[in-house]
Amino acid sequence: MRLDLLTVRLRARSSWEAMELGMALVRRHAAAIWKPWWLLTLPAFALLNAAAWAIGQIWLAALLMWWLKPVFDRIPLFVISRAVFGATPAPKETLIAQWRWGWKPMLHYLSWRRFGPARSLYLPIDLLEGVGGARLGERRSVLGGAVYGNAALLTLVCLHFEGALVLACAMAVFLFVPLDYLPETARAAWALVSEQPPAWAQIGRNALLWLATSLIEPFFVGAGFGLYLNRRTQIEAWDVEIAFRKLRKRLLAAGAPLLALLLLAEIPWAPLAQAQERSAAPPQQPAGQVEKPGTPPTLPIVFGEQRVDDRRFREAADRAYRDPLLDGKRTRRVWEQRAKDEKEEQPSAGNNLPAWLSGPAALLAFVAEWGLWLLVAVLVVLLLATMRYWLPWMRGTLRRRAELPAQVETEALQVPETLPDDIATAARKLWVEGRPRHALALLYRASVETMASRANIVLPPGATEAQCLRASRRMPDEGDRSLFARMVRVWQYAAYAQRLPGQDEFDTLLAELQQRYRWAA
Numbered sequence: 001m002r003l004d005l006l007t008v009r010l011r012a013r014s015s016w017e018a019m020e021l022g023m024a025l026v027r028r029h030a031a032a033i034w035k036p037w038w039l040l041t042l043p044a045f046a047l048l049n050a051a052a053w054a055i056g057q058i059w060l061a062a063l064l065m066w067w068l069k070p071v072f073d074r075i076p077l078f079v080i081s082r083a084v085f086g087a088t089p090a091p092k093e094t095l096i097a098q099w100r101w102g103w104k105p106m107l108h109y110l111s112w113r114r115f116g117p118a119r120s121l122y123l124p125i126d127l128l129e130g131v132g133g134a135r136l137g138e139r140r141s142v143l144g145g146a147v148y149g150n151a152a153l154l155t156l157v158c159l160h161f162e163g164a165l166v167l168a169c170a171m172a173v174f175l176f177v178p179l180d181y182l183p184e185t186a187r188a189a190w191a192l193v194s195e196q197p198p199a200w201a202q203i204g205r206n207a208l209l210w211l212a213t214s215l216i217e218p219f220f221v222g223a224g225f226g227l228y229l230n231r232r233t234q235i236e237a238w239d240v241e242i243a244f245r246k247l248r249k250r251l252l253a254a255g256a257p258l259l260a261l262l263l264l265a266e267i268p269w270a271p272l273a274q275a276q277e278r279s280a281a282p283p284q285q286p287a288g289q290v291e292k293p294g295t296p297p298t299l300p301i302v303f304g305e306q307r308v309d310d311r312r313f314r315e316a317a318d319r320a321y322r323d324p325l326l327d328g329k330r331t332r333r334v335w336e337q338r339a340k341d342e343k344e345e346q347p348s349a350g351n352n353l354p355a356w357l358s359g360p361a362a363l364l365a366f367v368a369e370w371g372l373w374l375l376v377a378v379l380v381v382l383l384l385a386t387m388r389y390w391l392p393w394m395r396g397t398l399r400r401r402a403e404l405p406a407q408v409e410t411e412a413l414q415v416p417e418t419l420p421d422d423i424a425t426a427a428r429k430l431w432v433e434g435r436p437r438h439a440l441a442l443l444y445r446a447s448v449e450t451m452a453s454r455a456n457i458v459l460p461p462g463a464t465e466a467q468c469l470r471a472s473r474r475m476p477d478e479g480d481r482s483l484f485a486r487m488v489r490v491w492q493y494a495a496y497a498q499r500l501p502g503q504d505e506f507d508t509l510l511a512e513l514q515q516r517y518r519w520a521a
Contacts, residue, residue: 026218032090032094061206065209165216422519440494455474
């Protein structure tokens, strides 16, 4: 791995900053990522939807596109893993590499690891390092253990972004619907999607899901690669290694002239230096002769009375050894089956407690052991104390309920095609004959025609009450608008809730309609 070719500045970053670094790499190399992405995922989308349409299960295409996400994730990972070292692959090179690169780990990611929340972090470990077996598990534990929660939260955030994009694209359709037709259009769209959606609606839904995935998934992979790169920088000290390599390069560039200068300066003075060393050498003592005990040491004479304080050096060394990144020790716990005849005495926790904690510890142990029964006893006492409130209500639930009356049969309304000349007299006659719904239907129809003429509009055939109320806002008189709204409300209560007005209310409404709308008597 050529660390000196890295195009990013490596340093120890926080997890969120590392994810932003990965997304920045995706933005920088967007063309090299999305061109092969569209060239691979678009044919796959078309083939899967055509096959699902042929068997009549179009929803299966969306499920398979979602399930094949790890296969498509190899495209952005391949691009940014090469581009970070200054070798951005071409789209053709990326597509060719997909046929032979990274297929072995896909067996895991398309089966039991498909629902793993840290796929973006573990995918670079499996595809870029090429390790397997127990070594792969160790690498996953070392690199992903500290940032597993960040990777899982990244998956959740990207999932919500995809859902928001799908919902936004679906809601954008209603921006082109006029305001008057919006409720009916929304009801029709809901019925179209929920009841029996046609094939084109299901394919459109699959297209929205694929489009949202295509926009978010490369950023998801890039953020996971940023986490992976940051973890290797923290553990393996890549930034320190790069600094040393740059220092070595500078020293090698300036070392050759300096070495030649030293050699030229050393040659003329070599004989003189050797002579000075021989003259300055102390006379050797004869064999068997030892130094007198009273002879002072020679080191203080040569170097003087100097003492080196190494306290700060020892403190710096202790701090370096306490650094968890430099600590080579690791604790590993393994479950092993214990023999049946092996019995170990468990030390009692109460024996190690101080005397003043024995009472609270005993109380806590009692509550932990009998707490559930104490809670049941408290609930029973509360039920007995409040029995006079809930017991009468419980007695009523045991009684046999009376049978519901038969559904009221109503005859179909037969309103004449043309309104009578005297609307008030005709409506009162229907009311007296015992046909109140017919009378109210006649008044409602007459009110609608009067409203349309005064508002100077043409209602569409089969206009609903809501459309008529919106159209009545164009009448210039406030009294006409409020009276029409009252008539619509009375008609809705009678037609849909079987709530008829009283005799006095009907007479008052009829009189007001005849007077304000100037119906001929």
